[in-house]
Amino acid sequence: SIKVKKLLEKGCMGYLPNIMDTREKLEVKPKKVLVISEFLDVFPEDLSRLPPNREIEFVIDLLPGTAPISKAPYRMAPVELKELKVQLQGLLDKGFIRPSFSP
Numbered sequence: 001s002i003k004v005k006k007l008l009e010k011g012c013m014g015y016l017p018n019i020m021d022t023r024e025k026l027e028v029k030p031k032k033v034l035v036i037s038e039f040l041d042v043f044p045e046d047l048s049r050l051p052p053n054r055e056i057e058f059v060i061d062l063l064p065g066t067a068p069i070s071k072a073p074y075r076m077a078p079v080e081l082k083e084l085k086v087q088l089q090g091l092l093d094k095g096f097i098r099p100s101f102s103p
Helices: 002-009 034-038 078-094
Strands: none
Touching: none
């Protein structure tokens, strides 16, 4: 550890990986999250769905003659891309997100 400390002091970069078993389901209880526990009267007990529809639908209006910024997605490993697709499909199925129809 002394050798590592000296290397870090010289400006070398260090990485500390956090390895966890992804086969285990991680359940987060609202009372265990610090911010939520402070405001339990605001957050519902079940956070697995979106809030109910409201009277006002929030939209961002673009200035006339402008278009949304379009940039190419960044590259990722095939395993990451597969997981991303699984996560996105799950969010689509739950109705948390919807397909973009931007030009």
